[in-house]
Amino acid sequence: MSDLNKLGLAEARDALRKGDVTSVELTESCLKAIDEADALNAFVHKTPEIALERAKAADARIKAGDAPSMCGLPIGIKDLFCTKGVSSQAASKILEGFRPEYESTVSQQLADAGAVMLGKLNMDEFAMGSSNETSVYGNAVSPWRRGNDDAQLTPGGSSGGSASAVSADLCLAATGTDTGGSIRQPAAFVGITGIKPTYGRCSRWGIVAFASSLDQAGPMTKNVRDAAIMLETMCGHDPKDSTSAELAVPNFEAMLTGDVKGKKIGIPKEYRMDGMPAEIEKLWSDGAEMLKAAGAEIVDISLPHTKYALPAYYVIAPAEASSNLARYDGVRYGRRAHLAQGDGITEMYEKTRAEGFGPEVQRRVMIGTYVLSAGFYDAYYNRARKVRTLIKKDFEDVFAAGVDAILTPATPSASFGLGEMTEADPVQMYLNDVFTVTVNLAGLPGVSVPAGLDKQGLPLGLQLIGRPWDEGELLNTAYALETAAGFVAKPGKWW
Amino acid sequence: MSIDQSTAAKVAKLARIKVEDDALPALASEFNTILGFIEQLNEVDVDGVEPMVSVEPMRLKRREDVVTDGNQQDKVLANAPDAREGFFAVPKVVE
Numbered sequence: 001m002s003d004l005n006k007l008g009l010a011e012a013r014d015a016l017r018k019g020d021v022t023s024v025e026l027t028e029s030c031l032k033a034i035d036e037a038d039a040l041n042a043f044v045h046k047t048p049e050i051a052l053e054r055a056k057a058a059d060a061r062i063k064a065g066d067a068p069s070m071c072g073l074p075i076g077i078k079d080l081f082c083t084k085g086v087s088s089q090a091a092s093k094i095l096e097g098f099r100p101e102y103e104s105t106v107s108q109q110l111a112d113a114g115a116v117m118l119g120k121l122n123m124d125e126f127a128m129g130s131s132n133e134t135s136v137y138g139n140a141v142s143p144w145r146r147g148n149d150d151a152q153l154t155p156g157g158s159s160g161g162s163a164s165a166v167s168a169d170l171c172l173a174a175t176g177t178d179t180g181g182s183i184r185q186p187a188a189f190v191g192i193t194g195i196k197p198t199y200g201r202c203s204r205w206g207i208v209a210f211a212s213s214l215d216q217a218g219p220m221t222k223n224v225r226d227a228a229i230m231l232e233t234m235c236g237h238d239p240k241d242s243t244s245a246e247l248a249v250p251n252f253e254a255m256l257t258g259d260v261k262g263k264k265i266g267i268p269k270e271y272r273m274d275g276m277p278a279e280i281e282k283l284w285s286d287g288a289e290m291l292k293a294a295g296a297e298i299v300d301i302s303l304p305h306t307k308y309a310l311p312a313y314y315v316i317a318p319a320e321a322s323s324n325l326a327r328y329d330g331v332r333y334g335r336r337a338h339l340a341q342g343d344g345i346t347e348m349y350e351k352t353r354a355e356g357f358g359p360e361v362q363r364r365v366m367i368g369t370y371v372l373s374a375g376f377y378d379a380y381y382n383r384a385r386k387v388r389t390l391i392k393k394d395f396e397d398v399f400a401a402g403v404d405a406i407l408t409p410a411t412p413s414a415s416f417g418l419g420e421m422t423e424a425d426p427v428q429m430y431l432n433d434v435f436t437v438t439v440n441l442a443g444l445p446g447v448s449v450p451a452g453l454d455k456q457g458l459p460l461g462l463q464l465i466g467r468p469w470d471e472g473e474l475l476n477t478a479y480a481l482e483t484a485a486g487f488v489a490k491p492g493k494w495w
Numbered sequence: 496m497s498i499d500q501s502t503a504a505k506v507a508k509l510a511r512i513k514v515e516d517d518a519l520p521a522l523a524s525e526f527n528t529i530l531g532f533i534e535q536l537n538e539v540d541v542d543g544v545e546p547m548v549s550v551e552p553m554r555l556k557r558r559e560d561v562v563t564d565g566n567q568q569d570k571v572l573a574n575a576p577d578a579r580e581g582f583f584a585v586p587k588v589v590e
Binding site: 097098099100101198199200213239242243245246305307308310311312314315322326329330331332333334335336339343344345346347348349350351353354357362363365366367369370371373380382383384385386387388389390392425426427430441442443468 | 498503506507509510511512513514522525526528529530532533534535536537538539541544545546547548549550551553555556558567570571573574575576577583585586587588
């Protein structure tokens with residue numbers, strides 16, 4: 001078999017079980033693709049030795065029979081996950097040289113299942129960004145281009161390296177994390193599938209924290225079936241994360257029947273924004289038609305507080321970030337600034353954090369500090385938390401009325417050029433997450449499915465939002481949408 | 496609410512991030528853009544609404560108050576920028 005790196009998880013798993021390929025062959029194919037793709041800047045720490053060692057172990061396990069689904073499958077890990085003995089920097093200068101003495105629960109579960117780590121993937125610094133332009137490693141680049149225009153495009157963010165790597169077939173799948181849309185927006189930008197599960201499904205232990213009440217890990221894959229397979233391995237209760245749910249993890253793949261007959265799919269009117277490109281409007285109504293043709297019932301719904309989700313997010317997420325990032329003090333790990341004669345401990349903190357954090361991270365830490373400071377805590381932070389309660393209630397009300405899932409666009413536009421937003425104010429960049437951020441605030445599962453191309457030939461995605469803990473049914477609806485949309489486009493190789 | 500340069504300087508100090516004086520006007524202006532965006536929240540009627548504490552109504556797990564970990568000083572110090580004699584080392588704290 002040739003081009004093994006182009007396989008998805010399910011195909012590769014089946015080929016491994018039949019003995020048609022070995023994990024070492026799959027892994028070598030990916031390692032070669034990675035070495036040829038430095039122009040994408042997706043893999044920022046390559047781990048070929050670890051990969052080949054794990055691939056050999058996986059082959060032995062498969063030979064012995066009884067290997068789990070992920071066994072032998074080569075994947076990439078976002079740099080936000082702590083991986084034992086391997087650089088884990090959250091794409092920040094402040095964690096330069098940090099090699100954790102421990103492994104995150106999610107990456108450990110994947111390793112225990114026999115998955116092969118190929119290396120660490122680029123991202124926005126501390127997952128703060130929507131274009132992968134805040135990374136200390138430099139921009140990750142999308143494999144997609146606007147026709148023959150050779151301008152570099154963003155793979156989205158913050159999981160931009162994961163998106164670029166999966167779309168360009170450098171790995172079979174990758175881990176991502178999603179605080180306001182960081183799995184679903186990049187997945188939509190590069191034409192792949194990405195799911196953020198219900199808050200509490202995946203352990204956050206060992207994942208560098210951004211905003212703890214919003215952060216969730218999830219898979220980024222070539223199709224919905226692969227997402228089901230990988231999500232099952234990533235989920236599960238972890239006593240080391242106090243918000244991890246003590247719930248059984250279903251066999252998500254077995255739930256992919258494609259049958260959505262009688263399901264009620266809500267179309268929220270508040271997501272029809274002024275100035276939304278006609279192509280996205282059309283993609284959305286086409287998606288609704290596809291689900292209707294598959295037997296679902298389409299109903300108009302209202303989520304009245306949608307407009308306030310982004311402003312609430314930009315209070316809550318920076319507030320939590322300012323608290324979480326207080327740990328980067330130049331004492332226990334990472335990088336300490338060079339100090340002048342006579343500098344004391346305060347100068348050490350201030351210089352270390354000024355040198356170590358990039359501009360967007362500094363901005364958010366300071367906004368968070370401000371909204372939590374004496375005199376403003378109630379006006380900003382408590383008010384935002386009350387609005388969050390109302391946003392969650394919007395969803396509870398429509399689910400109580402019998403809606404099974406909600407269909408929305410994944411992003412307000414297709415991918416844009418790297419550097420094109422440099423002159424815009426920070427709020428313009430934040431608008432990328434307008435359709436995804438509500439889902440994090442309400443703790444719900446959300447999946448982005450590629451559904452079409454725009455007139456420039458760039459992928460566009462649709463988002464499905466499900467009930468809490470209902471990832472299996474959500475993935476099944478996504479599977480029906482994927483089947484109907486029939487998205488098969490791939491970027492032409494230029495790198 | 497408008498943030499002036501002295502407020503920006505105070506926030507930077509609280510966040511323990513050194514900001515040079517000549518960078519303060521731009522910083523204050525960015526804060527104002529973001530806070531202007533956040534001001535929309537004032538349109539929402541939040542009377543009688545409880546601020547969200549936990550997105551899923553789950554009681555935090557408790558465990559026995561016993562030692563579960565420890566005796567790994569070398570691992571704890573392995574990533575320190577300056578570790579000496581089994582301790583983290585920092586500049587002089589007390590004169």
